[in-house]
Amino acid sequence: xxxxxxxxxxxxxxxxxxxxxxxxxxxxxxxxxxxxxxxxxxxxxxxxxxxxxxxxxxxxxxxxxxxxxxxxxxxxxxxxxxxxxxxxxxxxxxxxxxxxxxxxxxxxxxxxxxxxxxxxxxxxxxxxxxxxxxxxxxxxxxxxxxxxxxxxxxxxxxxxxxxxxxxxxxxxxxxxxxxxxxxxxxxxxxxxxxxxxxxxxxxxxxxxxxxxxxxxxxxxxxxxxxxxxxxxxxxxxxxxxxxxxxxxxxxxxxxxxxxxxxxxxxxxxxxxxxxxxxxx
Amino acid sequence: xxxxxxxxxxxxxxxxxxxxxxxxxxxxxxxxxxxxxxxxxxxxxxxxxxxxxxxxxxxxxxxxxxxxxxxxxxxxxxxxxxxxxxxxxxxxxxxxxxxxxxxxxxxxxxxxxxxxxxxxxxxxxxxxxxxxxxxxxxxxxxxxxxxxxxxxxxxxxxxxxxxxxxxxxxxxxxxxxxxxxxxxxxxxxxxxxxxxxxxxxxxxxxxxxxxxxxxxxxxxxxxxxxxxxxxxxxxxxxxxxxxxxxxxxxxxxxxxxxxxxxxxxxxxxxxxxxxxxxxxxxxxxxxxxxxxxxxxxxxxxxxxxxxxxxxxxxxxxxxxxxxxxxxxxxxxxxxxxxxxxxxxxxxxxxxxxxxxxxxxxxxxxxxxxxxxxxxxxxxxxxxxxxxxxxxxxxxxxxxxxxxxxxxxxxxxxxxxxxxxxxxxxxxxxxxxxxxxxxxxxxxxxxxxxxxxxxxxxxxxxxxxxxxxxxxxxxxxxxxxxxxxxxxxxxxxxxxxxxxxxxxxxxxxxxxxxxxxxxxxxxxxxxxxxxxxxxxxxxxxxxxxxxxxxxxxxxxxxxxxxxxxxxxxx
Numbered sequence: 001x002x003x004x005x006x007x008x009x010x011x012x013x014x015x016x017x018x019x020x021x022x023x024x025x026x027x028x029x030x031x032x033x034x035x036x037x038x039x040x041x042x043x044x045x046x047x048x049x050x051x052x053x054x055x056x057x058x059x060x061x062x063x064x065x066x067x068x069x070x071x072x073x074x075x076x077x078x079x080x081x082x083x084x085x086x087x088x089x090x091x092x093x094x095x096x097x098x099x100x101x102x103x104x105x106x107x108x109x110x111x112x113x114x115x116x117x118x119x120x121x122x123x124x125x126x127x128x129x130x131x132x133x134x135x136x137x138x139x140x141x142x143x144x145x146x147x148x149x150x151x152x153x154x155x156x157x158x159x160x161x162x163x164x165x166x167x168x169x170x171x172x173x174x175x176x177x178x179x180x181x182x183x184x185x186x187x188x189x190x191x192x193x194x195x196x197x198x199x200x201x202x203x204x205x206x207x208x209x210x211x212x213x214x215x216x217x218x219x220x221x222x223x224x225x226x227x228x229x230x231x232x233x234x235x236x237x238x239x240x241x242x243x244x245x246x247x248x249x250x251x252x253x254x255x256x257x258x259x260x261x262x263x264x265x266x267x268x269x270x271x272x273x274x275x276x277x278x279x280x
Numbered sequence: 281x282x283x284x285x286x287x288x289x290x291x292x293x294x295x296x297x298x299x300x301x302x303x304x305x306x307x308x309x310x311x312x313x314x315x316x317x318x319x320x321x322x323x324x325x326x327x328x329x330x331x332x333x334x335x336x337x338x339x340x341x342x343x344x345x346x347x348x349x350x351x352x353x354x355x356x357x358x359x360x361x362x363x364x365x366x367x368x369x370x371x372x373x374x375x376x377x378x379x380x381x382x383x384x385x386x387x388x389x390x391x392x393x394x395x396x397x398x399x400x401x402x403x404x405x406x407x408x409x410x411x412x413x414x415x416x417x418x419x420x421x422x423x424x425x426x427x428x429x430x431x432x433x434x435x436x437x438x439x440x441x442x443x444x445x446x447x448x449x450x451x452x453x454x455x456x457x458x459x460x461x462x463x464x465x466x467x468x469x470x471x472x473x474x475x476x477x478x479x480x481x482x483x484x485x486x487x488x489x490x491x492x493x494x495x496x497x498x499x500x501x502x503x504x505x506x507x508x509x510x511x512x513x514x515x516x517x518x519x520x521x522x523x524x525x526x527x528x529x530x531x532x533x534x535x536x537x538x539x540x541x542x543x544x545x546x547x548x549x550x551x552x553x554x555x556x557x558x559x560x561x562x563x564x565x566x567x568x569x570x571x572x573x574x575x576x577x578x579x580x581x582x583x584x585x586x587x588x589x590x591x592x593x594x595x596x597x598x599x600x601x602x603x604x605x606x607x608x609x610x611x612x613x614x615x616x617x618x619x620x621x622x623x624x625x626x627x628x629x630x631x632x633x634x635x636x637x638x639x640x641x642x643x644x645x646x647x648x649x650x651x652x653x654x655x656x657x658x659x660x661x662x663x664x665x666x667x668x669x670x671x672x673x674x675x676x677x678x679x680x681x682x683x684x685x686x687x688x689x690x691x692x693x694x695x696x697x698x699x700x701x702x703x704x705x706x707x708x709x710x711x712x713x714x715x716x717x718x719x720x721x722x723x724x725x726x727x728x729x730x731x732x733x734x735x736x737x738x739x740x741x742x743x744x745x746x747x748x749x750x751x752x753x754x755x756x757x758x759x760x761x762x763x764x765x766x767x768x769x770x771x772x773x774x775x776x777x778x779x780x781x782x783x784x785x786x787x788x789x790x791x792x793x794x795x796x797x798x799x800x801x802x803x804x805x806x807x808x809x810x811x812x813x814x815x816x817x818x819x820x821x822x823x824x825x826x827x828x829x830x831x832x833x834x835x836x837x838x839x840x841x842x843x844x845x846x847x848x849x
Contacts, residue, residue, distance in 0.1 A: 097634075099631055223290055226293060227290060264824055266287075268287060270285065271286075271287035278389040
């Protein structure tokens, strides 16, 4: 959840040792249900995994944790509309008058047996995503037309994508042919006690105050569909908690981290503000 | 009706997940007792104007009141039976019940205590009247740090706090309350229920938790009539219609909408196509499914030449608009690769060329790329509110609003013919929920030709504005388009009204809901408001920033064009 610990890969990856993508220290993750064993089983069966759930509920942290657990390097690609197939696969570069092939993040992962994590996969154009198709069925093959290479994926290679079905319009959805290649794990916000535990761990807040922040989030989540597209996420709570740790008063921290980012509607803002005050 | 500050229903939902209806307390209610909030089941009546002598902002007061009432709703028991209780006992039991539900609520939301604290003003001195003693007891039960050495107050506090373990039992208050009431009687403190107003002022008037045996029906109907039914009139005929209607609807729906239209309007020569749309009732916070009928009515042609004449008045605006439309056409960046000539090297192509040369084959000379700006025009639906108010001649103008709306439509259609992809010009006017007339002057995929111009010329304004239904209907038409962006441009005074609706907020909230559901369908709405004073309702319906209010109504055609250019960019 904290930005510093996310391994991000720009479209062009410099070819370095995969060590940079290895996660040495255990990323904190509190298992909410059986997602860890589900993921491990999917990994053992080499079934690509799709993580679904609202934003900020811990999908990315879960992948980092699983990569650490399975001792695999993790290569993360934040998908966007401009992303082309060669941004995933790789391209030729010029170096000292000669050309050199540069693997893209997906190719690196497939070659070396890393976990490739395509974050917010629906943001990528559908025709771009087709390149993962042969990689995600029993062929486990990555075709690199520019190199005339058909790369057989490393046995340890694993593909994980995330996607938040909440706010995407009908225009942005995965093709059924893409969707059907994945097993999906559904995420939701943690239960109250778990969320408090997470918050205490991430922000070192007192348990009582963490509980009050979680109450704010629970209140806001009741408004989902009643003016709010998404409730207050665990990530937002961590933001509020870190502001409080910086010495900001709890109410001001909640305003900044929870209320203001969530809505511009004056009625909702005052309802949320009153809820914050009721909880603190 | 006075508007209450918004957000209270959302607040109660956020706290407990309870759905309430909030209405302004009718003015008559404060003649007998000092005004206090009231609730009966999930119906809340809140003062519409600030109470005299209540500290802090009015909004804070309302939220405190809602928090208190919602604590009753969450932790309250089935209503108390009055039986043989005396007025003083009722007041004391109510006070204890208030404290009980608040204490329980505070265990869930500790901040509520601070929310309520400013309203406790009782002090442990002065005359010991029943009013002051009750207020002091209320404070003593709320605030453990409050010092009061009055023996009655101390006893009340002691009994209440000692019974902590029994707070979850609603009969607890009744038990200790009866005793305290007897004590008060023995102290010869007079209690006059006529003078009594609950303290602190954010608390409700104690009607909610009690079951009034004889008065029950009278009381209930009285409360109901205070504003529960804002939609239909209270007259016998419309009540009848209201009751009969749902059944009739189901039958009609079962037979399909064409059949329905045939039944309903058998007398009309060309039966319009009827579409049913839901309507949002903010009082029950629910959609009433199939509540409104939108009837597609044919437009009687007018003289197409007249539109052309109108348009000539806007020649300068037209020129400007055409220019901006052209500029628009060059916006959106599009990377064009593999060009013989361009601004920047197309790296992959250049590399491929060098590789080819190194390998001894003929390189592809197209190694440049260029960023071109491409404009993807949104699908645009111009929706005109054709209610009676459009026949007015705005001050300072020499023509009616209708004429201006016609000019604006013509200007938009003409100037954008070359650039804008999909354009439709529709209008609506309503005559009750069963008859929302909908007119298509120019539809998507239709050329803007003499036939469209003739229809524009035939545009007329009458009747009322059931905005929400029209928004839903237009949104449906727009959502079916293939464009990446879908823009619903509404020209309206922004104050929906209809003959069968008496609560002005009702249609505003319905329209807001329609805008939200349109947005969910990928349709962006924007309002060009003809009434500069309607900012409040326009903001509520379309959201902050999604409207532009006209001060100079004659400038409507130009402004509409500007808005289009701005939104499409």
